[in-house]
Amino acid sequence: MASSTEKKTKKKKEAQLVIRLDKNSRDAFVDACQSIDTTASRELRAFINKFLRSYNDGKYDDRRHDL
Numbered sequence: 267m268a269s270s271t272e273k274k275t276k277k278k279k280e281a282q283l284v285i286r287l288d289k290n291s292r293d294a295f296v297d298a299c300q301s302i303d304t305t306a307s308r309e310l311r312a313f314i315n316k317f318l319r320s321y322n323d324g325k326y327d328d329r330r331h332d333l
Contacts, residue, residue: 283310 299306320326 295309296306299309
């Protein structure tokens, strides 16, 4: 059993993804996230992870898909 002095370490984020969108969309997204007690970053990471799982499962081809 781990000692009480040992702490779990979270994997640190090592990269950034910069996106451009209009201010109203950004503000509405941040407000919506705050209203459900989460962060925009957390929700975007969740979206990316879900997308990559679908992509890796072969659910996308070379055609553009609406998500």
